[in-house]
Amino acid sequence: MSILVRTAELRDVPALVRLRIANAERHIQLAPDIYRVPDAKAVRKYFEEVVSDGSKVLIPVAEVAGEVVGMAEVVMLAEPPGHQILVPRRGADIHTVVLDGHRGQGVGAALVAAAQRAAVDRGVSILYAGIFAPNEDAVGFYSAAGFGPRGILLSKEHQGPPAV
Template sequence: MSILVRAAEREDVPALVRLRLANAERHVQLDPVIYRVPDIETVRGHFEETLSAESKVLSAESKVVILVAEAAGEVVGMVEVVLLTDPPDHQILIPRRAAEIHTVVLDGQRGQGVGAALVMAAEQAAAERGVSILYAGIFAPNKEAVRFYSSAGFGPRGILLSKEQGAPSAS
């Protein structure tokens, strides 16, 4: 199968919305306490804003890069590279440009190289923006994602601990 990875365009918004919602539904099945299906109009608005003409003018400064994978002329996957803010000078971390990566491939297209092609293209796009560290945040229940990103060379980098807070008490 021939896979073309390219920058997402405004015409791709319906496909991007479909991918985001399919991914959300799949994740809700993994753990409905952690994941949700976002509002379709909010998702559409995010992609429309990110891919608007104004955003393209600022693309060198854009905080989000979206790439799509096409197979047989159909969008079958996407990857978002979300640039993170550099640590402030007062912190002890060595300043390194970092980004989060979020990859989605349609169920029927998995295992055919689509995800790998998207990750390679995302790594290139990130490097062009001076990114030296890519993070793939995966919650423990998603073993498939852990396997996928591990096969692409991602590995543990420290430990992220979390604690759920109760709602603030009313005084």
């Protein structure tokens, strides 16, 4: 199987929408209280904007036999402010999606490698792969690509106004 990885173009927007929706449906099975299926029109508008701009979001796509079967979305984070105590590093979030039927065939690995090269070319020194639900497949995938734990992300959800 030959995998072609290239930068997303406007003609890929319908495939990107399909990938986002498929990814949402898969994640809802993991944690329906965290994930949802977004509005397809809003997803289309988002991808049209970011693919046209290309400065804040990098999107490599993977083609197999002429069909887009996966994408990596690299979302550039804001430049670190000068007042913080952490050593300033340019960062980005990465999200990878591969359609069922193409997983386990090197598509995701090819996407992550391309995403890393594109991010480094933009000055990124750290990629974050946030996994917000028990998802052993995602943990295994990113771990195999060299990602590892970095600190602990704590959160607290509020239901209504804070107590006084």
